[in-house]
Amino acid sequence: LIDGSLQPDAGTVNVSGGLAVMPQFVGTVRDGSSVRDLLVSVAPDRIRNAARAVDAAEAALASNDDEAAQMVYAQALSDWAEAGGYDYENTxxxxxxxxxxxxxxxxxDREAVTLSGGEQKRVVLEALLRGPAExxxxxxPDNYLDVPSKRRLEQQLRETRKTVLLVSHDRELLSEAADKILSVEPSPAGADVWVHGDGFASFHEARTERFARFEELRxxxxxxxxxxxxxVVSLQQAAAVSHAMASRYAAAQTRLRKFEEIGPPPEPPRDQDIxxxxxxxxxxxxxxxxEKLELTGLMMPFDLEVFQGQRVAVLGSNGSGKSHFLRLLAGQPVDHSGAWKLGARVVxxxxxxxxxxPELEGRTLLD
Structure with missing residues (x-):
């Protein structure tokens, strides 16, 4: 709604200053696009349009290297420079x-799919935080990031002079970086939105107090x-024996009807118990x-034993091979040397x- 992709059913949205968006899908780019394409996708419109023109001119020049194609390519490069493209390349x-x-x-020109999810996120976050959008x-933004990168993101969000609206499920990031909370909560009448004017540290106490106020109003x-x-019942009985009470009875009925038309206060949002x-x-x-397991090009050989009932955390920087390691243990093809095996009856x-x-596309939730 804020970036204009959707139109609100009611009300208005006003944004002061340049706006830049990091979509949720960043970190899962698997469409054959390059690192340059990833950076262009979060740049201002003038940069995106100029980049597309350069790409089209290069493709035309590759298929037909005549004077007309060369002139189009030269113009595209000139437009790229005028739009500030080379300044963006420096950034x-x-x-x-x-x-x-x-x-x-x-x-x-490296395919974005060769980057880990965290590396994709870090590239885009750096571009947006260094960019001109206010x-x-x-x-x-914290999805897929390793621990040092999350710490850096927390610091960048604290120090930036930009206005930031972020969606996150990470309590530590919210505690460190947010100074106001906009909470969207399920309720019987639809999503209920309220603003907590302080940080995450006091959010849960304020939320509990808000729920208590709902109950008190009801x-x-x-x-x-x-x-x-x-x-109404008592005046009805009185009016039955005295016509003088009829007007008071009618007034009480009207009062009750209007009270019921306004209705009770909204039900409190549902407290989710998961x-x-x-x-x-x-x-x-x-x-x-x-035993002496090495993921080709990612990590040195190592030994590991995991015993029944243990909870083992796999830590490492973005791109170090953590997800590859789990995919290998799940039975998926991953280049490696050394040996690994699951214990008896382990699935x-x-x-x-x-x-x-992708194999579940078109299937039901039950599937």
């Missing part, structure tokens, strides 16, 4: 050096409703055994980082 160079440890010109919309409404109904149950059959003592359950399961 993008700083972004890729910070996020990937390599210059922009050395990675610009207002940033960040949809789950209790008062019920009490007043009961009093009005009782008054319980996770992770169950599995008993297995051998050793659930996973790894792996793999919850993938990107949740991408």
């Amino acid at each position: 993008w160079d700083m972004c890729t050096i910070e996020a990937l440890g390599a210059s922009y010109y050395s990675v610009m 207002v940033l919309l960040l949809d789950e 209790r008062r409404w019920d009490e007043q409703h009961a009093r009005l109904r009782k008054l 319980t996770m149950r992770l169950k599995g059959g008993r297995t051998g003592v050793r659930a996973i055994t790894v 792996p359950g793999h919850f993938a980082q990107t949740h991408a399961y």
Whole structure:
């Protein structure tokens, strides 16, 4: 709604200053686009349009290297320069050096799919935080980031002079970076939105107090409703024996009807109670055994034993091979050397980082 992709059913949206958006899908780019394409996708319209013109002119020149194609290409480069494209390339160079440890010109044609989810996020975040837009919309910017990158993001959000509206489920990021909370909560009448004018540290206490106010308002409404109904009944009985009470009876009926037309206060948002149950059959003592395992081009050989019932955290920088390691244990093809095996009666359950399961397309939720 804020970036204009959707139109509100009611009300208006006003944005002061330039606006830049990081969509949620950044980190799961698998469409064959390059690092340059990824950076262009979050640049201002004039840069995106100029980049598309350069791409089209290059493609035309490659298929037909005549004078007309050369003139179109020269004009596209001139437009790119006039739009500030080369200045952006200098900024993008700083972004890729910070996020990937390599210059922009050395990675610009690299397919984004070869980057980890965290590396894609870091490249885009660097571009937006260094860019000219005064207002940033960040949809789950912390997804896929390793611990040092999350710490850097928290620091950048604290220090930036930009206005930032971010969506996140990370309590630590919210505590460190947000100074106001906009809460969207399910309620019987639809999503209920309220603003907590302080940070995340006091959010839960304020939310509990808000729920208590809902309950108090409903209790008062019920009490007043009961009093009005009782008054109508008593005046009805009085009017039956005295015509002088008829006008008071009619007035009480009108009052009750208007009270009921206004209706009770809205029901409080539903407090979600989510319980996770992770169950599995008993297995051998050793659930996973790894001997001199090396993921080709990603990590040095290592040994590991995981015993039944253990909870093991796999930490590492973005692009170090954590997801590859889990995919290997799940039975997917991953280039490696060394040995690994699952224990007796062990059946792996793999919850993938990107949740991408093309084989389920068109299937039902139950499937």
